[in-house]
Amino acid sequence: MSDTPTPSLLNDCFLHDRDRLRHDEALEILRTRMSTVTGLETLPLEACAGRILAQEIAAPRDVPLFDNAAVDGYAFRFSDHDPAGGFFRLGARVAAGHPVEGPLAPWSAARIFTGAVMPEGADTVAMQEDCRVSEEGGETFVIVPAGLRAGANRRRAGEDLKAGTPLMAPGQRLRPQDLAALASIGQAEVQVHQRLKVGLFSTGDELRRPGRALAAGGVYDSNFFLLKALAETLPVEIHDLGILPDRRADVEAALAAAAQRCDLLLTTGGASRGEEDHVGAALMSLGHRHMWQLAIKPGRPMMFGQIGTTLLLGLPGNPVAAMVCFLLYGRPVINQLAGGAFLAPQRFAVPAAFSVKGKKPDRREFYRGTLVTGPDGETRVTKFERDGSGLITGLRAADGLIEIPEEVRSVDEGSLVTFLPFSGMGLATA
Numbered sequence: 001m002s003d004t005p006t007p008s009l010l011n012d013c014f015l016h017d018r019d020r021l022r023h024d025e026a027l028e029i030l031r032t033r034m035s036t037v038t039g040l041e042t043l044p045l046e047a048c049a050g051r052i053l054a055q056e057i058a059a060p061r062d063v064p065l066f067d068n069a070a071v072d073g074y075a076f077r078f079s080d081h082d083p084a085g086g087f088f089r090l091g092a093r094v095a096a097g098h099p100v101e102g103p104l105a106p107w108s109a110a111r112i113f114t115g116a117v118m119p120e121g122a123d124t125v126a127m128q129e130d131c132r133v134s135e136e137g138g139e140t141f142v143i144v145p146a147g148l149r150a151g152a153n154r155r156r157a158g159e160d161l162k163a164g165t166p167l168m169a170p171g172q173r174l175r176p177q178d179l180a181a182l183a184s185i186g187q188a189e190v191q192v193h194q195r196l197k198v199g200l201f202s203t204g205d206e207l208r209r210p211g212r213a214l215a216a217g218g219v220y221d222s223n224f225f226l227l228k229a230l231a232e233t234l235p236v237e238i239h240d241l242g243i244l245p246d247r248r249a250d251v252e253a254a255l256a257a258a259a260q261r262c263d264l265l266l267t268t269g270g271a272s273r274g275e276e277d278h279v280g281a282a283l284m285s286l287g288h289r290h291m292w293q294l295a296i297k298p299g300r301p302m303m304f305g306q307i308g309t310t311l312l313l314g315l316p317g318n319p320v321a322a323m324v325c326f327l328l329y330g331r332p333v334i335n336q337l338a339g340g341a342f343l344a345p346q347r348f349a350v351p352a353a354f355s356v357k358g359k360k361p362d363r364r365e366f367y368r369g370t371l372v373t374g375p376d377g378e379t380r381v382t383k384f385e386r387d388g389s390g391l392i393t394g395l396r397a398a399d400g401l402i403e404i405p406e407e408v409r410s411v412d413e414g415s416l417v418t419f420l421p422f423s424g425m426g427l428a429t430a
């Protein structure tokens, strides 16, 4: 990391929301205080989906390389064509991937197939369904209909990419369509960032992985599966570091060891201020806690710090808070550490199909929102009716998050609210 965060921005446990770090301030600190930590590697193109590009790429040649037919049919010279319809002697035959045998003879048409090179002199293609072929005196003729434009059904050399066009820049995530573009210019390998090594810890004596028996008071560790899958929408290598007991010494030893191996530690639980919440204390003893306690709901106890050069994002234990904090803070942080941009969620203004009274001021709230279409065809957003931060059901019912700014005290039905679709934060739809 080129620039390390400054220590202890907020360590006070007894703050009112108005004194806590605001969402925008937290984002600004995270964005400006860390940079790429991943090394580079050169990989074959087929291994690059979702990776972050580390090199400049320009098109070395035109794509397509040559003028070619957009349909199966007959290629001819438009100036030979009578506007009332044309009658051509059938000449050469050109199939995709095969060489053309020479220029088009005057007043002739070439049989051509989609993607085949246009013979020299031909500039227009008539689709075979629109043409008629006839034999006369031992010769084959093709009758081309009226109404075609000059250049119809011809794809020009370089119409997708012109040689020399800048194509991609470092920092860009390689999407399926980017891989297609790289293949189209003949790029067999690319230099990308290595995946970010992310260590995942759950904390809490109550937790067990599914498949194990639950003791009295036990809870299954759902956040591991939630966070692993969320993180894997980004270029990460997940280290499953298991469940930490609520014992300070164990938490400290495990975090210290993991910090040696990982670029980022993601913890869940033990972030709050209970006597059994040890992540903060361990972090402060091993390194620095740069931020803790945000003016947001859910997710207030989230913390951020570092142990040596390894960063730690301490997510709350409640599943809703863990997912919301991951999407709002973890996702941009991971992408930036891995060589990409500090990802902002997509935001849309959508009319509310709900109302809220008496929202607390001074904190930003994020509700689980589901899009609905009213009888008038208008899209609106409903709010999951129960606010509990333990309700995975609400996360599943939602299409995204509704963001209510700090200063807002109430929301009227029909007023515009900000909607952050999950699909705009890297998640697939159900």
Ligand SMILES: Nc1nc2c(c(=O)[nH]1)N[C@H]1C(S)=C(S)[C@@H](COP(=O)(O)OP(=O)(O)OC[C@H]3O[C@@H](n4cnc5c(N)ncnc54)[C@H](O)[C@@H]3O)O[C@H]1N2
Binding pocket: 202, 203, 204, 206, 207, 219, 220, 221, 222, 223, 224, 268, 269, 270, 271, 272, 273, 274, 277, 298, 299, 300, 301, 315, 316, 317, 318, 319, 321, 389, 390
């Ligand atoms: N006195 C206060 N109590 C609490 C505060 C507070 O400010 N003062 N904040 C509340 C808020 S908000 C949240 S969020 C939670 C988060 O606290 P922790 O991060 O310390 O989480 P835990 O106490 O460990 O667990 C909370 C809850 O979530 C369940 N949990 C934890 N990990 C998992 C997991 N991996 N999979 C499924 N469920 C998990 C855990 O069993 C608890 O029910 O604190 C409030 N309290």
Ligand code: MOO
Binding pocket: 296, 297, 298, 299, 300, 301, 316, 318, 321, 389, 390
């Ligand atoms: O983040 Mo806690 O609700 O805010 O669960």
